[in-house]
Amino acid sequence: MGELFDFIVRSRNFILFVLLEVICFYFIINTSNYWSATYFNTSNRYAAQMLAWSNAVGEYTQLRQVNADLATENQRLNQELTRLKQAQPAAPAQYKADSLFANRFKYTVAKVVNNTTQFANNYITIDKGTDDGIQPGMGVISPTGIVGKVKICNRHFSVITSILHSEFLVSSKLIKANEIGTARWDGVDPNLVKLRDISRIKPVSKGDSVVTSEFNSTFPPGILVGRVRSVGVEPNQTFHDITLNLSTNFGNLAFVYVVQNLLRPEQEQLEKQLEAEK
Structure with a gap:
């Protein structure tokens, strides 16, 4: 308390000056219509600017929750879209998938906590x-x-083998040509992958879409892999040399969806039984 009193005594002249300035400013504002209007217009402008900044900061701090909410909503929509596609596949009219088959894919949303793109074999960690x-x-x-595909897990984290991995292969289909091939990264550009085993007699054009095929038990069919960037012919081969622009931007990957095929163990068990009998 004594220090505060000493400060007031030492600064009494400055405090008196500020007080008189405030009183003068008050009288000017209240006795002149021009200065009164100027003061209120200026103060309102700065108040509005401060409010806009405050709202912008508030919206920015909420982006994490907004992104999480959007990821959860996308999870629900993905699951519903997959169910509808599997219930009404491109098949003869008399074919109808049962409800268990149509609902075999379950989605779990997860946040990316680590991600590499600069190596020959890249991995992603989720929470x-x-x-x-x-x-x-x-x-x-x-x-x-x-x-990609889940490689290892513990109770709270999982490591994913990214499609940007030298040994990662995914059965893919050119939609327009209705041709099945294999998508594989060549280890060069994290935005591009190669599509192999597409016959050179099949028509392929720049911009054609490539999706996951029906011939795998890991991914739902119809998930976008990428779009054709360039088409050539492999030397001394009967296949196209096709480069795709990846549909997923691994540079800003924030949320992913882990896909569980509920019927996969049953399918694999039956296929292994067949292999054992050969």
Whole structure:
């Protein structure tokens, strides 16, 4: 208290000056219509600017929750879209998938906590593990397309083998040509992959869409892999040399969806039984 009193005594002249300035300013504003209007217009402008800044900061701090909410909503929509596609596949009119087959894919939304793109073999870490039902072998997609496959898990985290991996292969289909091939990264550009095993007699054009095919148990069919960037012919081969623009941007990957095929163990068990009998 004594220090505060000493400060007031030492600064009494300055405090008196500020007080007189405030009183003068008050009288000027209240005795002149011009200065009164100028003051209120100026103060309102700065108040509005401060409010706009405050709202912008508030909206920015809420972006994380907004993104999480959008990811959850996309998860629900992906699951519903997959169910509808599987219930009414491109097949003869007399064919109808049963409800168990149509609902075999289950989606779990997860946040990316680590991601590499600069190596020959790249991996992604997410914040969901076995406690959330994640298991090795499950497919992983993004809101825009394919991402990879779960490699290992613990209770709270999982590591995904990215499509940007030298050994990652995915059965893919050219929609227009209705031709099945294999998408594989060549280890060069993280935005591009190669589509192999497409016969050179099949018509392929720049911009054609490539999606996951029906011939795998990891991904739902119809998930976008990429679009044709360039088409050539492999030397001394009967196949096209096709480069795709990846549909997923791995540089800003924030949320992914882990896909569980509920019927996969049953399918694989039957196929292994057939192999054992050969």
